[in-house]
Amino acid sequence: MNVALIKPTAAEVASDVFAAARDRLPGKGPVAEARRAAFDDFAKKGLPHRRVEEWKYTDLRVLLREVAALAAPPDAAALKRAEAALATLDVTGAHRLVLVDGVFAPSLSDTTLEAGVTTHRLADILNDAGNATRADLLRTNATADIMVALNAALATDGVVLGVADDAKLTKPLHIVHVATQSAASLATRSFLKLGKGSQATLVESFIAAGGAQTYQTHDAVVLWAGEGAHLDHIRLVEDARDAANISTAIVTLGTGTQYRAFNLTSGAAVSRYQAFVRFGGENAHADVNGVSLLNGRQHADNTLVLDHTVPHCTSNEVFRAVVDEAAHSVFQGRINVHPDAQKTDARMMTRALLLSDEAEADNKPELEIFADDVQCGHGATTGALDDSLLFYLRARGLPEKEAQALLIQAFVGEAMEAIADESLRDVAIATAERWLARRG
Amino acid sequence: MSALLEVRNLQVRVEEREILHGLSLTVNKGEVHAIMGPNGSGKSTLSHVIAGKPGYEVTGGEILFKGEDLLEMSPDERAAKGVFLAFQYPVEIPGVATMTFLRTALNAQRKARGESEYSTPDFLKKVRAVAASLNIPQEMLRRGVNVGFSGGEKKRNEVLQMGLFEPSLCILDEMDSGLDIDALRIAADGVNALRSSERAMVVITHYQRLLNYIVPDFVHVMSKGRVVKSGGKELALELEEKGYAQFEEQAA
Incomplete structure (x- = not known):
């Protein structure tokens, strides 16, 4: 007798995940409708795969296979484990806002923030029937990206931050994602709106409590910088070595703003960080930098889409990947210069350093220019450490690994220069040093 | 007492080609040796093999440094033992x-020797003192390694390192290449300041000119992978006058 075993498709699995979670997801009425619509979008296409151009190098059907069930809300034991994990963070002196397994944890967060900052929980806003625009928070799909839709459908919580006009924050705002569970999804969505002339630094950390494995982070942040605002944005992806992290930033820059972003990926088995940065006002500048430090079988994708929609804006992207063993780095940098965006100056330089024969790096710069008076430049290189530099250092007494480490630090250093805050730059440098020290 | 450097019957190949065919050289501490020879005679190969540059296959002979087998050591171990190669073209x-x-x-060298590492303030004091004694401007120290340096500055940076690391054997590979006469004099002054009874130098050069500034105790002429003639400093003058051709016939 033949027994046909029919495996459910990834979309069917996701439907089950959504159906199981629906009742506990915050927000009824229009919020629930927005989730339903977002989920229907996702279900039609399912997880993106290699035949979807934007996801060509990061086939989630192979790398994730399916969307894991939502993590249960953290209990007292989970919070205790999360607290222990927080003690390992390098970033200190920041306003700490902690999300454990996708749920805001007031007991682990700073409750009093400095003047000029407002904070709310996303779940509270979504549950507030008196808030007529609450469902919009799940409709901010400025992109048609399917993983952003999934995030809207499943988001359990997040922080909604506001910075008042002209407020210049003295401490960074630090959103910390802690996973304590295994084989579960964490879905979060956070917001930061900077008032005119304000200044703030947003740090996002992704970490795991001991024992948390194979979880999936599905995160989105939506950032608006008002006229003349300065926003520094630092991300530190230090997830468990077998976890996945699929994150999106949707950034809108007002007139005369400065946005300096830096993404450091050293954790997670599979990660994708996609940033959609839109220039909404003239004379704005963005530095969008990143470093990936990868080994084992890690796969890390940085996909940046910059939309120059208005004239007189400048952008600079510097990305470095250090790829050891059988790891795989992906960089996709897309710059769209719209017809009206004259006098745009957009530059992009991406370099990958391969430390083993099995290491792989895909660099894909894409420029689409519809204005005629612009300057755009891009470059991409992939290579090994320079033997003549290594020999010079060794002839001066540096053992092989130390010589390599010095050259690797120099290689990533240029991308780290975009971190204006010295102590945060030191955190990034220390992360790189630890990574290098583990190479032995 | 054993020699500082003892090269015995050294045979070296690069890929399939033999470059050194049984070279011997003895250097004692306190001595300055010049190695001269035409292009392609194997001078730079000798310096690279002593420093441990990859890509050379030693097929015969040995190199002893302070009585130890140098060829068994990695380049960084050789540096820690006191071998210093001043590069012909220092890298940026x-x-x-x-x-x-x-x-x-x-600090890597000191650690390898089992000595204590310098603290940052002690190191700064030391490097400033060495730079001052060699007339090297502090401004050079504030840049990336050799980045944007002129040819002369790069060579002075090599001399600074020599002063700082205090090696017992300095090999100067074509120190004069790419330098004008003023830059050459400045670099040579630095080298001369580091001459001591405890330190030996091997000066590799194509031209006699350098030896007007760094006066050697011994001169060796290399041709086709061997030392074909050794003598005192007057040998360099003889070469200047008569050229290398006479020795190439001898080596053939």
């Missing part, structure tokens, strides 16, 4: 600050 290392490089290298 963007992103590595000169001070970081100097401190890391000095």
